[in-house]
Amino acid sequence: MTTAALITIIITHTIVISTCTYFFIKVLRTPLKPEDEETPEEK
Amino acid sequence: MSNNEAWGSRVGLILAMAGNAVGLGNFLRFPAQAVSNGGGAFIIPYLVCFLLMGIPLLLIEWSSGRYGGKFGHHSTPFILDSMDRRRFWKYLGVFGIFTNLAVAAYYCYIESWTMSYVYHSLAGTFDSMSQSDVAVFFNNYLNVNTSTTGLPYEAVIFYVFCLLLNTWILSKGLKGVERAAKIGMPLLILFGIILAVRGLTLGTSAASEEFPNADAMAGLNYLWEPQFDSLSNPTVWLNAAGQIFFTLSVGMGTVHCYAAYVRSKQDVALNAMSAGWMNEFVEVVLGSLIVVPIAAGYLGLDWIKENAGFGMAFKTMPYLFEQWGPFLSAFAGMMWFGLLFFAGITSSLAMGTPWQGFMRDEFNWSREKSAWSFGAMVFVLGIPTVLVYQVLPGGSIDQIVFDEYDNWAGTVSLFVFALAETILFAWVFGMEKGWKEINEGADIRIPKIYKYIIKFVTPVLLLAVFLGSLFKPLKNDWQSALSGLFSGQGWTLDNSSVIKQLFVSDLREKIANATDAAEKLRLEEKLVYTACARTLLLMVFMGVCFLVYKAYLKRKSNNPSA
Numbered sequence: 154m155t156t157a158a159l160i161t162i163i164i165t166h167t168i169v170i171s172t173c174t175y176f177f178i179k180v181l182r183t184p185l186k187p188e189d190e191e192t193p194e195e196k
Numbered sequence: 197m198s199n200n201e202a203w204g205s206r207v208g209l210i211l212a213m214a215g216n217a218v219g220l221g222n223f224l225r226f227p228a229q230a231v232s233n234g235g236g237a238f239i240i241p242y243l244v245c246f247l248l249m250g251i252p253l254l255l256i257e258w259s260s261g262r263y264g265g266k267f268g269h270h271s272t273p274f275i276l277d278s279m280d281r282r283r284f285w286k287y288l289g290v291f292g293i294f295t296n297l298a299v300a301a302y303y304c305y306i307e308s309w310t311m312s313y314v315y316h317s318l319a320g321t322f323d324s325m326s327q328s329d330v331a332v333f334f335n336n337y338l339n340v341n342t343s344t345t346g347l348p349y350e351a352v353i354f355y356v357f358c359l360l361l362n363t364w365i366l367s368k369g370l371k372g373v374e375r376a377a378k379i380g381m382p383l384l385i386l387f388g389i390i391l392a393v394r395g396l397t398l399g400t401s402a403a404s405e406e407f408p409n410a411d412a413m414a415g416l417n418y419l420w421e422p423q424f425d426s427l428s429n430p431t432v433w434l435n436a437a438g439q440i441f442f443t444l445s446v447g448m449g450t451v452h453c454y455a456a457y458v459r460s461k462q463d464v465a466l467n468a469m470s471a472g473w474m475n476e477f478v479e480v481v482l483g484s485l486i487v488v489p490i491a492a493g494y495l496g497l498d499w500i501k502e503n504a505g506f507g508m509a510f511k512t513m514p515y516l517f518e519q520w521g522p523f524l525s526a527f528a529g530m531m532w533f534g535l536l537f538f539a540g541i542t543s544s545l546a547m548g549t550p551w552q553g554f555m556r557d558e559f560n561w562s563r564e565k566s567a568w569s570f571g572a573m574v575f576v577l578g579i580p581t582v583l584v585y586q587v588l589p590g591g592s593i594d595q596i597v598f599d600e601y602d603n604w605a606g607t608v609s610l611f612v613f614a615l616a617e618t619i620l621f622a623w624v625f626g627m628e629k630g631w632k633e634i635n636e637g638a639d640i641r642i643p644k645i646y647k648y649i650i651k652f653v654t655p656v657l658l659l660a661v662f663l664g665s666l667f668k669p670l671k672n673d674w675q676s677a678l679s680g681l682f683s684g685q686g687w688t689l690d691n692s693s694v695i696k697q698l699f700v701s702d703l704r705e706k707i708a709n710a711t712d713a714a715e716k717l718r719l720e721e722k723l724v725y726t727a728c729a730r731t732l733l734l735m736v737f738m739g740v741c742f743l744v745y746k747a748y749l750k751r752k753s754n755n756p757s758a
Binding site for chain 1: 206207210235236237239243413414416417420421422461462463466467469473476477480481637639640
């Protein structure tokens, strides 16, 4: 495998895997807010 | 009967939303696009388009959906109506129901192939078949008159079974969809990782006398070697924008519908990012590590260059798995087609929810009634995609109705709707209100630059892609077409451009040039089937418009000030 291809794979996969993991962990760690059952006036 | 369902958990919502986006294209379309658009360099326009078009569209659809949900709307006609008083928005919102009905009709058919191939992999049907035998098997499967298992109309049976399964899950409501996503998505990722590890470790071990240069790493290298000169080619950018658009399942109304069930104070910004990036993980990481490396490992790079495409999933992969021995091939086939099945069903379930939301909100239908009516309509629309085809010389199948649905409902309609909703959100509803809506309850801070990207960049990009497909030049060669235009040679449209397709130019040309009487007759029959398929689509669109009108009258009689 050429160095250029290897570098592209490493950079791309690092960006995608780390960003996906970051957001997913943030979702798991953030609790849901308390409910508000009010229905607003339309328009 | 009130439609006050809500998601059971945040993870369930994100997995369902990611499942909606993850489809067969992640594993089959992305690698083929990357290979033919600059290899590793393709990732640059791809990620740029994700940031400038994909993320903005996700934010628009998630926040519009939650906004409509606050008023009790769970489908695009009245979600769009809640954002602006002018009547025509609700009729533009019809696309968000129509598209799903028409796409589900043929998408469930593809899904049923994966279901059937799981069965055939486990039953050992492909054992000792040659590569061409596997390809012939697929053609025979689509040709419903030829039985592959001894079961008459096997394709029809699997299609009906697949549709029944979808409908049954939908009849359980959001809980059913959430449970399917919670089972399907982790399994999809697990199967994908196992197959990707195999693709990465295959190396040259599978080289044979017939393919002495077979090397999985050469396949990976071919896919990822950046050809930076391709970045100056507008076609590559248009293809990257198209890939981002289709992979995220935006412009369909499904994201709106799912988001409409998010409680009014809950976050949409982090959820949108999380689901969007999960789709990217499946596409970029898993999608690039399975088909191309494994096929290159057995058949060599030259074979890939000539044959890379959608058909590889069914016509080639079973043969490649066969080389792993009877037990492992059954296991690998089950994982590969199981993975595609989960990718498919999590998307097709999303397609059922806008119709259900609409009928429950507007006509007080029950969850079950709305689900079974969806199943019945998809069956009526979908059975022509299974039964109307032509066997071409050489045995391959021309799926006429299937292709028409895919083109008009699965491609053109999505762009029209996405462009309309972006204009509505950024320019009519107003970017100030829109930005407030995106950030309400947000668990992350979206960079303020997105306010301007959504208002100016995303609509321009969408318009460029839409005009690009409308006026696609001959052989999709934009460089030559633009230089030809500026040197006064005019603009020649490709037969695959939307304008030419509208007039069925390609088929008409073929009919005019056909010399063989039998071939001419076949083409003329195809023209008739094409017209029938379009009429059917038009009838569905008009039918949904009528229902929206009835719902509007009903609302007006209940509340004259509405």
